Amino acid sequence: MSLHSKNPTTTETWTKLQNHFIDIKSEHMMSWFNENPNRAQEMSIQWEDFYVDFSKNRITSETLKLLKDLAEEVQLKEAISKYFGGDIINQTEGRAVLHTALRVPEHQDVFFDGKNITPDIFEVKQKIQQFCNEVISGQKKGFSGKAFTDVVNIGIGGSDLGPAMVVEALSFYKNHLNLHFVSNVDGDHVNEVLKKLNPETTLFVVVSKTFTTQETLSNATTVKQWFLTHACEDDIAKQFVAVSTNTAKVLEFGIDAKNIFPMWDWVGGRFSLWSAVGLSISLAVGFDHFDALLKGAYKMDVHFKNEKLEQNIPVILAMISIWYNNFFKAESEAIIPYTQYLNQFATYLQQAIMESNGKGIDRSGAKVNYQTGNLIWGEPGTNAQHAFFQLIHQGTKLIPADFIGFAKSLHGNQDHQDKLMSNFFAQTEALLNGKSETVLRSEHTPERIIPFKIFEGNRPTNTIFIDKLTPESLGKLIAMYEHKIFVQGVIWNIFSYDQFGVELGKQLAGKILEEFSQSGSENHDPSTTNLIAYYKSKR
Ligand code: F6P
Secondary structure: OOOOOOOHHHOHHHHHHHHHHHHHOOOOHHHHHHHOOOHHHHOEEEEOOEEEEOOOOOOOHHHHHHHHHHHHHOOHHHHHHHHHOOOOOEOOOOEOOOHHHHHOOOOOOOEEOOEEOHHHHHHHHHHHHHHHHHHHHOOOEOOOOOEOOEEEEEOOHHHOHHHHHHHHHOHHHOOOOEEEEEOOOOHHHHHHHHOOOOOOOEEEEEEOOOOOOHHHHHHHHHHHHHHHOOOOHHHHHHHEEEEEOOHHHHHHHOOOHHHEEEOOOOOOHHHOOOOHHHHHHHHHHOHHHHHHHHHHHHHHHHHHHHOOHHHOHHHHHHHHHHHHHHHOOOOEEEEEEOOHHHOOHHHHHHHHHHHHHOOOEOOOOOEOOOOOOOEEEOOOOOHHHHOOHHHHHHOOOOOOEEEEEEOOOOOOOHHHHHHHHHHHHHHHHHHHHOEOHHHHHHOOOOHHHHHHHOEOOOOOEEEEEEOOOOHHHHHHHHHHHHHHHHHHHHHHOOOOOOOHHHHHHHHHHHHHHHHHOOOOOOOOOHHHHHHHHHHHHHO
């Protein structure tokens, strides 16, 4: 069954939310904290090793009630059942959205199209496990009989960002293998990586769901040519593996059938790190840690599926985000993890969130008359504090931010950890409280400087506070954002699981590429015609 289609702005609750917004939009959050000493507890959720504090938001209990009513009015609960139940909710591509099936325990059946798909999933997981064990232990060897030292993941978008982000995030848990990621069609990217490699001890993992992506096929071809200057055709079977749904294309490329790790149409690229696309994760940290990542995601799935809306972490975060996006008209959201390990987390979320919810047509095919997907950006704290926090604190834009922190550091340096955590708490406190004219005067600030030193505060943040960065807690965190994406797509009445917006540029690039080797030019706008001619004169 498809998802219910309803323009959210035509619901009764939307009108109530609009009126409520007018009532509270100028209030300062601090006045609510002062009125209600229990606000921090009431607007926090403690679940497993997660503590999610959403009290520093421009919301009241009435806002939360209305947002919950909105979710109910657009049939969110029914949508959640369809999502987990394998319904064709990616209607524009005629596909189910079942990345959640990749994380179920072996005894749990998941039916898609009348077939239990759990056994297929576990067959591939077993293949991943065996392969990774053999590579990590050194049992599997390269063409000259040496054990592998390096692994190169060749992929782009969902076939790169998820694995690359997780491999870095879990580097504390890593083994001896050096992981490299080649994604950009920029030949300098692949050549810089090749410079570091020994062809005898490097394993190449070509990851492409479709196996038709220009970047990945170009990079894989360049790598194969480089490899063949050191080895022979038969050696490809020893050092190249592929992850794809497109077996025919993989075989055509020259990768051995036994080296193909399958995936399925019901796994979207940007949600695929849980599938064999995560092979490089499993190689980097070992299968058990990869499996723990999946287990964490599964726990979040169970929470999301079963918890009532008002205690449901992804639902709460999604609804608060809608509140800012559609009522406060906030354009962007910042993601600030207070751990260097999550250096690539915002980049990863950019694809997950913006490719999913960057849509302007609703589920009935009409142009939306309201805002949908936010801009996502961010960097780890404390680095971010010395880069763009000025604008968040004193700029003219409202930028809701997620602060993600971990109570324990992995290397156990308490001095650094305390400094990190003090910044983590101080920033959300400063964003909430600000600094008033009165305080500045009491500090004898020169009169002419006072206006520049005032912090209005009232800037919203969520604090996602987790005990420790482990494969399992990371799995929970990623799944939390995946479900937030789903909830927002449901409310905005858009299709979150297609990505037609990336197609046009690809097609035009194909045409322009042909023109480089031809005289004359196709019919372009004058600017593009000039630029192509200029490039041709320089190349
Ligand atoms: O950028 C568009 C896209 O289709 C993404 O959704 C996907 O993750 C990426 O390209 C890579 O696709 P593939 O895994 O098929 O090479």
